Amino acid sequence: MIQSTQLQIEKLNLIEKIIHIEDENLIAYLNAMLLENTNEYKLSxxxxxxxxxxxxxxxxxxxxxxxxxxxxxxxxxxxxxxx
Incomplete structure (x- = not known):
């Protein structure tokens, strides 16, 4: 899959922001979000x-x-x- 240049730039910007995060709770939260199936959100x-x-x-x-x-x-x- 070929990604647009803008999408690649946005991803790199996010990576840059994540690199500078010092809050362990925020890192844990982001990790949990990324491990979940984010393509589908189901309400209880x-x-x-x-x-x-x-x-x-x-x-x-x-x-x-x-x-x-x-x-x-x-x-x-x-x-x-x-x-």
Whole structure:
């Protein structure tokens, strides 16, 4: 398989970034991600149930949802709490 020049550049950039990572937890996380079958992501039955419940509430106007800014802010807070 012949790869585009841009794809090769992006891969080299990632390798360069990985070389400079000192955080062992981040290395372990990246290693786990690379070892997983990344071509296919499967949601658990619980995840699917949660999504369907949220969707039903949204469609029935029981839950009005959140703006992208609210979602982004909440995700950033959760990420920062984990670090």
């Amino acid at each position: 039955v619980e995840d699917l149930s949660t999504i369907e419940e949220s969707r039903s509430k949204y469609l029935s106007s029981e839950d009005k949802g959140k703006s992208w800014d609210e979602v982004k802010s909440n995700l950033l807070k959760k990420r920062d709490e984990r670090l």
